[in-house]
Amino acid sequence: MRSPVLPLTWHLARSSGRRGLQSQLLAAGAAAVGAFVMLVMIAACLGAGARADRTAWRTPDADRNGTAVQALATTYVRHEPLTVVSLAQLPGRPLTPAPPGLDAFPKKGEVYVSPALAALLHELPANQLADRFPRVRSYGTIGAAGLASPDELVAVVGRAPSEPAMSRTAAEGASYYDQDQAARAVVSGFSSAKRSLFTASDQAMTLIGVVLLAMPVVVLSAAAGRLGAARREQRLAALRLAGATPRQILAMTAVEAAAVGAAGALTGALAYVALLPALAAIPYGIGSWYTGQLWVGPAWLSAVVAAVTALITVSAVSMLRQVAASPLGVAQQANPRRTRWIRVVVFVVAVGCIFRSTGGGGQLTARQLIGLLVLFYGAFWLFGPWVVDRLGRIVGRFARRPATLLAARRLSDDPRGAWRTVSGLVLAGFAAGFFSVSQIGADTSQYRDQVAVITANAADARQAATEARTLLGRVGVTATVTVKGEDAYDSLLGGSPGVIAHVPGGTDRIDTAVTALTPLGTGHAPYSQDYATAYDRTVVDRIAEVSTATLALSFVVATASAGLTAAANVLDRRRVYGLLRLAGTPLRILDRARTRETVLPLAVLAGGTTAMGVYGSYQLNKAVGATIDTSGALQLLACVLIGALAMFAAIGGSRPLLRRVTADPARAAD
Amino acid sequence: MNTVLAGHGLVKKYGSTTALAGVDVEVGERDSLAIMGPSGSGKSTLLHTLAGIIRPDGGQVLLRGDRIDNLGENRLSALRRGRFGFVFQFGQLLPELPAEENVALPLMLEGTPRRQAVERARRWFAPLGLDGLEKRRPGQLSGGQAQRVAIARALVVEPDVVFADEPTGALDQNTSSEVVRLLTSVTREQGAALVMVTHDADVAAHCDRILQVRDGRITHHSQYTVA
Numbered sequence: 001m002r003s004p005v006l007p008l009t010w011h012l013a014r015s016s017g018r019r020g021l022q023s024q025l026l027a028a029g030a031a032a033v034g035a036f037v038m039l040v041m042i043a044a045c046l047g048a049g050a051r052a053d054r055t056a057w058r059t060p061d062a063d064r065n066g067t068a069v070q071a072l073a074t075t076y077v078r079h080e081p082l083t084v085v086s087l088a089q090l091p092g093r094p095l096t097p098a099p100p101g102l103d104a105f106p107k108k109g110e111v112y113v114s115p116a117l118a119a120l121l122h123e124l125p126a127n128q129l130a131d132r133f134p135r136v137r138s139y140g141t142i143g144a145a146g147l148a149s150p151d152e153l154v155a156v157v158g159r160a161p162s163e164p165a166m167s168r169t170a171a172e173g174a175s176y177y178d179q180d181q182a183a184r185a186v187v188s189g190f191s192s193a194k195r196s197l198f199t200a201s202d203q204a205m206t207l208i209g210v211v212l213l214a215m216p217v218v219v220l221s222a223a224a225g226r227l228g229a230a231r232r233e234q235r236l237a238a239l240r241l242a243g244a245t246p247r248q249i250l251a252m253t254a255v256e257a258a259a260v261g262a263a264g265a266l267t268g269a270l271a272y273v274a275l276l277p278a279l280a281a282i283p284y285g286i287g288s289w290y291t292g293q294l295w296v297g298p299a300w301l302s303a304v305v306a307a308v309t310a311l312i313t314v315s316a317v318s319m320l321r322q323v324a325a326s327p328l329g330v331a332q333q334a335n336p337r338r339t340r341w342i343r344v345v346v347f348v349v350a351v352g353c354i355f356r357s358t359g360g361g362g363q364l365t366a367r368q369l370i371g372l373l374v375l376f377y378g379a380f381w382l383f384g385p386w387v388v389d390r391l392g393r394i395v396g397r398f399a400r401r402p403a404t405l406l407a408a409r410r411l412s413d414d415p416r417g418a419w420r421t422v423s424g425l426v427l428a429g430f431a432a433g434f435f436s437v438s439q440i441g442a443d444t445s446q447y448r449d450q451v452a453v454i455t456a457n458a459a460d461a462r463q464a465a466t467e468a469r470t471l472l473g474r475v476g477v478t479a480t481v482t483v484k485g486e487d488a489y490d491s492l493l494g495g496s497p498g499v500i501a502h503v504p505g506g507t508d509r510i511d512t513a514v515t516a517l518t519p520l521g522t523g524h525a526p527y528s529q530d531y532a533t534a535y536d537r538t539v540v541d542r543i544a545e546v547s548t549a550t551l552a553l554s555f556v557v558a559t560a561s562a563g564l565t566a567a568a569n570v571l572d573r574r575r576v577y578g579l580l581r582l583a584g585t586p587l588r589i590l591d592r593a594r595t596r597e598t599v600l601p602l603a604v605l606a607g608g609t610t611a612m613g614v615y616g617s618y619q620l621n622k623a624v625g626a627t628i629d630t631s632g633a634l635q636l637l638a639c640v641l642i643g644a645l646a647m648f649a650a651i652g653g654s655r656p657l658l659r660r661v662t663a664d665p666a667r668a669a670d
Numbered sequence: 671m672n673t674v675l676a677g678h679g680l681v682k683k684y685g686s687t688t689a690l691a692g693v694d695v696e697v698g699e700r701d702s703l704a705i706m707g708p709s710g711s712g713k714s715t716l717l718h719t720l721a722g723i724i725r726p727d728g729g730q731v732l733l734r735g736d737r738i739d740n741l742g743e744n745r746l747s748a749l750r751r752g753r754f755g756f757v758f759q760f761g762q763l764l765p766e767l768p769a770e771e772n773v774a775l776p777l778m779l780e781g782t783p784r785r786q787a788v789e790r791a792r793r794w795f796a797p798l799g800l801d802g803l804e805k806r807r808p809g810q811l812s813g814g815q816a817q818r819v820a821i822a823r824a825l826v827v828e829p830d831v832v833f834a835d836e837p838t839g840a841l842d843q844n845t846s847s848e849v850v851r852l853l854t855s856v857t858r859e860q861g862a863a864l865v866m867v868t869h870d871a872d873v874a875a876h877c878d879r880i881l882q883v884r885d886g887r888i889t890h891h892s893q894y895t896v897a
Contacts, residue, residue, distance in 0.1 A: 399784070400783065400784050401778070402775060402778040402779050405767075405771065405778070405784070406764065406766075406767070409764075409766040409767050409771070410766045412766075413765070414766075575761045576761055576762065576763075576764060576765070579756075579758055579761060579762040580762075580764070581747075582723055582750070582756065583750060583751065583754075583755075583756040583762070583776070584747050584748065584749070584750030584751025584752070584754070584776070584779070585747075585751065585775075585779060586744075586747060586751075586779070589779065
């Protein structure tokens, strides 16, 4: 006999009316947001890896029998890194293949530049940038295959093997600050697995963002599964009473939720695909993206759609266990859903472990820190509903106004539901607390207005100083040039012999000085403070960027979650709201109660998680010997303000719905 | 009869359908009026019009001689909150509030401090046979108990008129009889008027008068002598 599940589900879905359709649309909307956010973060993670791989050719594997010499240098213009790859074909050796992005191996004197660098060369005076390269009539163009980002500044310069820029002294640890910014090797091709300094940490950082966003997306999907729960429970309880088996009930729910979830998730996936060009324009690390880098591929796309659909389905089915267990399950749901003390016990044990690990002022290992973060994360998932329950009871005891009393009683009536509503933003608060102070402090003031030139020895340094004064005077830069020996570790030279030019006047002057001093020294490019702090700054910048992106997306998810849950509550409770309004209860009281039942736990719990995030971040900073960036406080403040505004907006979004569902008091039949 | 609430020439149309076609009705102090009629007859529309929930297309509604059908929504809302009480078939109690707070809610909405509101609410529990149920939530009450809590909530503001829309529709016959007996007697003791819509003749028989409504018109008006 043919199963009645599918036709009956379809019939009930079609006949559920406008409000049933509203619930389904809201659920689908939640699924769409969840799928979209996860796809964006996965795309960023995979894309960061893909584009980092595109930088590997700049430090190819060495080959003793190679055919060419490759030297990597990094110089800075307008504080942005400019990667210079110098290539020299070795005489008498077979021709070296073309590097990625070029049609042929560059001949001596040829200069290829990335489109972004070409634009900058056109924009800036030659004495600030172009004069760092051999003079050419026209520049060749590096294709996308050789670039990680359309915004990347890269130059490939064809040279003779004997030129200073190709010498051993030009790279290979000439400066304490080189740290993957300079390298040299004899090569026979461009295969390598070594990613550039400026992209190496991108993927790991985005992975943290993915992990932090995963839970809010799960919450959002679960909320979507619960949308219209009351309507569905009543309907299916009636079916159960009419003789439907628990299996049929669960199957019908699963089919409906899966269909709605899949439709929503597919919509989110389509939105992701449609918005790829716009997403690619969002800068991260070295700049914007090539659209193809953010394409996750059909496998990931399908996996995310399937995962979000599965989450919604499981959530919807789990809500019906009570109905399935007993036909009177809904009617008998009389007692408030209390939370147990075991939650607070587990939380206290977790916090005790944390304090025991961090007590005594000792620094934590990376593994301990990760464990600590997971503990914080998990503990709050247990602790949250308990706090909401107690909060509801305390506020309920002292509430003087009806709206506050209603909100408090609702909190203690269903603390898990209230927790789910706010958990997204509570976790966003955790992320904000964690990342906003995780700005590991790179000292950016010590070597300001300085340009360093490395020389082979102290005698050369004195000679170089004289030449530097001449070169700088020629381009109109007023500078104080000092000579440093090999013992001057506390300088921009970091212990290398050379000269330091003190160049007041800002970025343009520094760029002009770097350009003017390029011919000097051992072939190692002159450098400024940007070069010395690049390693730390790369980490700092990535953390800041990922934290901003994670926060922004967390707010998107959490706001959607809160808004949808608020709307679902209005739909599920429309009868009682309608009758209260009919009996003269002002709409604003109902509205205030709805707002307070969200804002109360948000304020208490978001504050708690934010403080924990700050503490965890403080420990992380301590572990890497860094100081906390106080400017993070501003970011945190902005986060809280945006969170509050988003929450009010999300709840306010369902106000017209509340007005509409309570505006028809005469709907009862005569 | 000292008239509390009156409707004169009440007309209400929904598109081409006439729900009320010039109805006249009066209710006095301690008076109880049952409105009966088949489905779609206009009985609920009449109750909602008298209660200021629906604005009539024609005619007037007077509460103690003052017109109320032309008041703004806010004043009507305040009127319903402070001078009317409502008992519905089911689902009017907030499930998360204990019974005493459900009863106290209208007083709190009127500005009564919470402690006083709850104290006043508790006074209604014994007369309505709800002693000991003050802390229970609606889900922990039987249907009859929940309706008695609803009656307490309707009466706690000491209204001029109590409107009841199928108040026993979800109850069994014995419980129905008990609830409606309490509703009429307590309302009368309070000096309030009662306007009740019901389809159950036994329930209607507890009222002083019965209006039969059909096609938006009063077709029969009977009067009982209640002992």
